[in-house]
Every structure is written in structure tokens, then in C-alpha cells.
Amino acid sequence: MGNVHVQWLWEQAEDVIRGSDSLVFIGYSLPDYDTYAAQFFARFAEKSIEAFTPSSDHLKRYRRMFGDDAALSAQTFADCKYSRPL
Numbered sequence: 487m488g489n490v491h492v493q494w495l496w497e498q499a500e501d502v503i504r505g506s507d508s509l510v511f512i513g514y515s516l517p518d519y520d521t522y523a524a525q526f527f528a529r530f531a532e533k534s535i536e537a538f539t540p541s542s543d544h545l546k547r548y549r550r551m552f553g554d555d556a557a558l559s560a561q562t563f564a565d566c567k568y569s570r571p572l
Contacts, residue, residue: 496526508534513563515539516547524551538566 503509509530514537516524528551535556537548545558563569 500526503530503533506533508536510568511535511537511539511548512566512568513539515541515544516551518547527551538563538568 509527516527516537518524531552535548535552536559537545537552537556538559538561539545540560540562542560545560548556548558559566
């Protein structure tokens, strides 16, 4: 029963991302062991990609996955532009 709900959540995320122009990651480490998430997000590499995390190691993972066009910032959530009302 739990797997059905997880699958539904990933399907909803895919629908939302497909309908957007960009993909923004805030504080997510993009861990090497999470191959499902890596494969999922790699499908959207053609979108405008932004990542905010204070970890240089995490930013390196984003660079490897999304290439030189990704906008990467060594910032905490509190310092990133999305922490303030739009």
C-alpha cells in the first residue's frame, strides 16, 4: 500500500516539473546513493536548473548531473532569494 502512495507522489512531481520552465533545489544534497532521484531529475536537464546549498561537494554533484548551464549557489536557504516573499 505504501509503494502506491510513493509512486503517486513521484508522478505528481513529474507532472509539475514537466509543466515548469525551471527546477530549483534548495538544501538538497543530491546524494550518490539515491539513484532513483538522480535518474528522475536527470530527465529534466534541459530545464533551467538552480541549486542552493552551502556544501561545495553537493554543488559538484549538481554540476556533474546538470552541466555548466546550471546556476549553482553556495548559500543556505536563509540566504537564497527564494527564502523571501516573491
